[in-house]
Amino acid sequence: MSSLGVVASGPAADAIAASVPVLVEAQFASKLFAQDATLWGPEAESESAIRLSWVNLARTSRPLLGEIAALRDQLRGDGVDRIVLCGMGGSSLAPEVICATAGVDLVVLDSSQPDMVRDAIVDLERTAVVVSSKSGSTVETDSQRRAFQAAFEEKGIDPTTRIIIVTDPGSPLDDQSRADGYRVVNADPNVGGRYSALTAFGLVPSGLAGADIEALLDDAEAVADVLSADDDGNPALRLAAAMAATNPLRDKLVLVDDGSGIVGLPDWAEQLIAESTGKQGTGILPVVVGSEEDPEVAHPDADVTVVRLKGDDEDSDSADELVQADRSDVAVSGPLGAQLLLWEVATAAAGRLLGINPFDQPDVESAKKASRALLDQGMGAGDEPAATDGAVEIRALGGDWLGDATTVPQAIDALFAQLDADRGYLAVMAYLDRIADAELASVRPGLARRTHRPVTFGWGPRFLHSTGQFHKGGPATGVYLQITTAPHEDLSVPGREFSFGEFVASQAAGDAQVLAEHGRPVLQLHLTDHDAGLAQVRESLAAAASGGDDDPKGSA
Incomplete structure (x- = not known):
């Protein structure tokens, strides 16, 4: 028998106590499973009317x-x-x-x-x-x-x-x-x-x-009745409230695996939550981290809720491992099939609590249109860089914030200076080979220590269908570090007038263009020589990270 556990402490528990009864009274869960398209308001109704069959997939x-x-x-x-x-x-x-x-x-x-x-x-x-x-x-x-x-x-x-x-x-x-x-x-x-x-x-x-x-499918079907129940114990309603109803809203949701046995669930949940909620200037930013030692877990700020994904066989009725009442903590447990449905229901309910449509993605579409326009125009050399440092071209978009920076470390410092110390986040967006260049992601925890703010790391163009929506449609609190490269060797797209290299360049440029149009600061670091440039950027980011410490308030 599949089981689900959602246990919370601190502000997350307060949010559950305050908001779950409201969702229960509105019969949100039962209406969702009846595919009621009116749950998110008149403006969302036409879209939600053709997007709700997922509630019955365990059977259909x-x-x-x-x-x-x-x-x-x-x-x-x-x-x-x-x-x-x-x-x-x-x-x-x-x-x-x-x-x-x-x-x-x-x-x-x-x-x-x-x-x-x-x-x-x-x-x-x-x-x-x-x-x-x-x-x-x-x-x-x-x-x-x-x-x-x-x-x-x-x-x-x-x-x-x-x-x-x-x-x-x-x-x-x-x-x-x-x-x-x-x-x-x-x-x-x-x-x-x-x-x-x-x-x-x-x-x-x-x-x-x-x-x-x-x-x-068996695991999902086993929990469908629980998730469709208008009941205070409904784990999806509890998770939704913990995500989207803290007061004031803690809009950074740190996801850390704590022995769940499910490989990569935070990456899937990241896309579901960010693309569903990040719009109309609001939303929940998922921050995927590697361990309990990462700064967002060890020292969470006042705008952070930490979600630990725990093993299915653990005692989900115990909150012993959830610490300090002033921290907003949640523990989630259950087998994969059950959790897929749990997070989907919780995200749909979070949309209701936030007052947004969880089924559209307007800013993903805007970046796609910008990319297509650049392809249609023909990808030229692009704007002249503000500076060139070794094998790296430096460009700054989204405002006059670069100052007199002419080196990669100086440009990184200038970007970090734009961070909101209380609500901001840094997004690293690497349009590289996420398999061959995977080691680059290891810079993320150090950057979080240096900036004292949550840091997301996304591989382009993969993240465009995920956190890319939140970046543009969510709160204007992010700063963005985009890394692009000249490929080792380009590859033609059969039957098309563009190559893969030209296409990914247009995606990166379109993404940066739309972010800049939204007034978001974007630092572009383009590797003119992949290997030499990547080594240079890694060294610069490692040096930048070493400027921080483990105390989140140490130099804030």
């Missing part, structure tokens, strides 16, 4: 199980034992968590960075590719599909036997793929991408890779 996705098992057996019979997923945002993050937790291999290609794309197009004799896109219009995914199709053809492999399409019924991708002879699995069209973990988008790649997706 069951017919997929046999189809996926048959396809998996067929592929294995053909010698295929390597599954690659091409998808962005919710289409990739949930399968990544499901497979990592199950201990099965899944190659997730959620990037347009040419080095990363090239590294995924290997071992084609034993590879099948799942292409996941609701409409098929996601340029990253379409470009990845084109690259794999051409690579299979070059190897003499019929791509229709190796590429599986997951998309909404009747989408342009659906119609074209069927006409071209590809295997298509349709997802429920009335589910948005970030709520799609238990649709075909989550289940097809996970099942083909070998995860037990039936157990996943």
Whole structure:
């Protein structure tokens, strides 16, 4: 029997006591599971009316199980034992968590960075590719599909036997793929991408890779009645209140794994929460950290709630490990399938508490439009840098704040000087190869110690479908460090007039442009030589981090 635990202390517990009864009185949970589109107000009604089928997926996705098992057996019979997923945002993050937790291999290609794309197009004799896109219009995914199709053809492999399409019924991708002879699995069209973990988008790649997706649905179905109950003990309502009803609002939600046994759940929750809530100048910023020693957990500020993801077998009725009543702490436990549904319900309820529509993403769309416009214009050399330091070009957007900085360390200091000491956060946005360059993320805790503020780290363009919405639509309290690079070698997009290198450059430039239009300070560090520039930036960030200390008030 699946169980869920949500235990809180401090301001999070106060928020639960004050706001859960209000949600219960409004019958929010039961109405949500009845797919009542009026729960978020008249302006959200048209969108929510076509976005609520996820509440019943634990049952309605069951017919997929046999189809996926048959396809998996067929592929294995053909010698295929390597599954690659091409998808962005919710289409990739949930399968990544499901497979990592199950201990099965899944190659997730959620990037347009040419080095990363090239590294995924290997071992084609034993590879099948799942292409996941609701409409098929996601340029990253379409470009990845084109690259794999051409690579299979070059190897003499019929791509229709190796590429599986997951998309909404009747989408342009659906119609074209069927006409071209590809295997298509349709997802429920009335589910948005970030709520799609238990649709075909989550289940097809996970099942083909070998995860037990039936157990996943069993765990979700086992808690559906609890989560749909108008009851003060409803764990989703408790979690929603802890996230979105603290007074004053603690709008930084620090997520740390504490022996949950679920691999990567904070990264999935980050996208769900940030993209759902970060709009209209409000929202909850998820901050994914690595351990209890990270400064956001060890010394949380007054605008932070810390959520620990604990093991399913722990005593969820005990709050012994939640410390100091002045800290806002939450412990969440439960198996993966149950937690996927828990966080989805809690995020939808958080939208109600915040007074926003949790199903749209207007600022994600604005960055996409800016990127497309730059591609259409042709990616030139871009604006002249404010300065060049070694293998790094320095540019500053979003205001006249760079001053006379001419070196990377000086520019970093100038950006940090823009931070709001009480409400601000730093977002590091690395448009690099998140596999080959993974070590760069290790700078995050040191930067949090130096700035005495929460720090997020996102790989571009992956984060554009996640925290990218919060950056632009949430509170204007962030400062942004964008790192871009000249790839080791560019890669053409078959049938397109742009390359992967030009595309990812347009995504980074479009992202920075929209942030600047919103008045957000953006420091762009462009590596003109990848290896030398990356070493230089890492050294500069490490030096910047060493200027801090473990006391959050030490030099504030």
